[in-house]
Amino acid sequence: MAGDVTGVEIVDAELAEKAAPLVERLVADKAASKLAAKDATLWGADAEPEASIRLSWTTxxxxxxxxxxxxxxxxxxxxxxxxxxxxxxxxxxxxxxxxxxxxxxxxxxxxxxxxxxxxxxxxxxxxxxxxxxxxxxxxxxxxxxxxxxxxxxxxxxxxxxxxxxxxxxxxxxxxxxxxxxxxxxxxxxxxxxxxxxxxxxxxxxxxxxxxxxxxxxxxxxxDQAAAAAEQLATDSADNPAIRLAAAWAAAHEAGAEKVVLADTGSGINGFPDWAEQLIAESTGKLGTGLLPVAVENIEAPGFADAKSDATPVAVGPAAGAAKVATSGPLGGQFLLWEFATALAGRLIGINPFDQPDVEAAKKAARALLDDPAKLSGGETASNVDGAVEIFGSEGVATEGSLGEVLRAFFASAPDAGYLAVQAYLDRLDDASTALLRPEIARRTGLQTTFGWGPRFLHSTGQYHKGGHQNGVFLQITGAVAEDLAVPERPYTLGQLQHAQALGDGQVLAEHGRPVLRLHLTDRAAGLAELVRAVQEAGE
Structure with a gap:
């Protein structure tokens, strides 16, 4: 378990220097104490109505x-x-x-x-x-x-x-x-x-x-949160929330719009998955924000080889390529990251409490559920390679082998863009799908995120539509062997899952983002073929 003291270390000297003026600004503005006092004016007049009913988490x-x-x-x-x-x-x-x-x-x-x-x-x-x-x-x-x-x-x-x-x-x-x-x-x-x-x-x-x-x-x-609360509410350059917010915002100003998260022995299991939603949904809007990239460890692609568009953050002791490190027990870390995210919103210039783009994918999925023909037999794959059916949004090349399709798709990502792998599968039985993230990141050099659908729709989904518009999206769906009816509803779980994938893909395409959907007609065989194709695409 992490130690009792909640803290933040800015390891990188250049980042610390860039963050210093922002630390001073937050201290001079008394932003931390105002936040603790639930001051809804911190993010400007447009954000005030929402902020005024969203600040009870501070106590x-x-x-x-x-x-x-x-x-x-x-x-x-x-x-x-x-x-x-x-x-x-x-x-x-x-x-x-x-x-x-x-x-x-x-x-x-x-x-x-x-x-x-x-x-x-x-x-x-x-x-x-x-x-x-x-x-x-x-x-x-x-x-x-x-x-x-x-x-x-x-x-x-x-x-x-x-x-x-x-x-x-x-x-x-x-x-x-x-x-x-x-x-x-x-x-x-x-x-x-x-x-x-x-x-x-x-x-x-x-x-x-x-x-x-x-x-x-x-x-x-x-008790752990209470022990951190007084420090986090203090208008001081030593306040870890101020330091973390300033580091993120300073890096963002310099072009590092992604925050790569790796655990380094914090004793907290799965913390980057929780922080992912907090950061993405709070900051990813108005065409700006911070994209969290949760990775496997400090040696993982995206962290160890982070470029100027990303800031590696260690959850736990500073290690590897980490430019920032956080410490403290879980209760304190929850509060630290919440304070830091809200303060970063002030520095970046966004309202950290709304999520204006989340509802779009939900509406699209509901519309598909209302038109069952589109979910059963209404689609025709552009291409088929073995157990993988290939579908692409407008402008996405789908001809050739699966490896060739993936190679062209990866190449379509803009400079300093990112690739999001979205798996609408069983995260227990199909858990090996997550191995695609480091494999793709290593072979392409792209910052690569991985999300289980529809779980990520309630997390990074906001950033995908509202944040920096430089992502490309690889959806993976799979055949359902045994479906489950939803009592008193005109759809099954399998139909709902499919509608959620198609609905989100539709909204992303409407935002002008490339979407490649790979449907596995046999999940086990399709995943094996997909792994081989990723390896081929990266050669």
Missing amino acids: LHKTSRPLIGEIETLLAELRAEGVDRVVLAGMGGSSLAPEVITATEGVALTVLDTTDPGQVADALAGDLERTVLVVSSKSGGTVETDSHRRIFAKAFAEAGVDAARRIVVVTDPGSPFAELSEKEGYRKTFLADPHVGGRYSALTAFGLVPAGLAGVDVARLL
């Missing part, structure tokens, strides 16, 4: 304390009933923080932030007699989590388990989901602070409830 180390007793009481009740398996249905901010918390503490939590039928079926195959489902959604209208709730409720009933006693809800006060929970008689409804956006919600009920029910000591997490 969650105090205001979330009443949750501790509620969680402990429910945990004791569930354990007494022999219920010790926790499944979380949530997307984005509702799933990323609990996943990091439980992985770091070494306790089991099954996270469903997918529409892949196979992955959901695996979760259903667990012992339902011992299972509690936590459904987390601010409104309840999130299509993925609503689908999970419906599927599990039916499965509980078919297994002879009282579904209402096994469903726990986390939502905002007065939301439609809170009303539904009361109507259905669900076991417990935890109400989160409505003045906190999803990506800043790690220390709200959205982060603490599933982690606490899984067995994490959430009081200790709040």
Whole structure:
């Protein structure tokens, strides 16, 4: 576990020199203390209405304390009933923080932030007699989590388990989901602070409830945040949040629009995945922002060989090519990165609390679901190579072998651009797909991100449409062997997953970004062929 002190070291002397004036500016503006005091004017008049209802995260180390007793009481009740398996249905901010918390503490939590039928079926195959489902959604209208709730409720009933006693809800006060929970008689409804956006919600009920029910000591997490809070609210050049924000903004001014994240022995598991949403969704808008690139380690392509368009950041001790390093326990790190991201927004000139481009892909997916013909038999591949069907947006070359298609596609990325690999697959059974990220990055020299769909739509999806418009997008979809119906809905999970991929690709294409979609008619065979083609493309 990381040490008790939350800190930031700017390792690179040149970056430290460039960041110094920005540190001075934030200190002179009293930005940190104003942020801690929930001053909504920090980001300008246009941002003030949204900021005024999104700043309660700065005091969650105090205001979330009443949750501790509620969680402990429910945990004791569930354990007494022999219920010790926790499944979380949530997307984005509702799933990323609990996943990091439980992985770091070494306790089991099954996270469903997918529409892949196979992955959901695996979760259903667990012992339902011992299972509690936590459904987390601010409104309840999130299509993925609503689908999970419906599927599990039916499965509980078919297994002879009282579904209402096994469903726990986390939502905002007065939301439609809170009303539904009361109507259905669900076991417990935890109400989160409505003045906190999803990506800043790690220390709200959205982060603490599933982690606490899984067995994490959430009081200790709040204690860690409390220990960092005073320092982060101080208008001083030693404030780690000010230093981190200034480093990011100074690098961005110099052309480093990407932040490459690698763990260097922090003791925190999966932290870059959580930070990815925070940074991308907060800063990626108005054609600017910081693109987070989560990599495997400090030797990984993109970190070890970072060029002038990227800033390597170590989560943990400074190592390798890191220009910045952060330290501290998980609770403190949550608060540090949230403060730093909000302050970086002030320096870059954006509102860190809105997400103006997220809804576009959702609308496109809904439109496709309303027109089932487009999802079944309405598509014709431009090319087929073995078990891979090839589809391209306008202007994307699709002729030749898969390797030739990929070579041309990689070459279409602009200078200092990036490539996003988006896998609408099963992140457990198809986990090897993630190996494509370092392989492509190594062979192309491009900063390369990897995201599981639709999970990334609630994370880096905002940046893809609203940030620097220099990305190219490789979508990977796959045939569904056994689909799952969504009760009382006119679509299956497989259809929903497909609609989400096509909808996002459509929106990206409308933004003028190249999209290449590879559909694996046989997932195992197709992935093997894809790996070989990537190797061929990089020769």
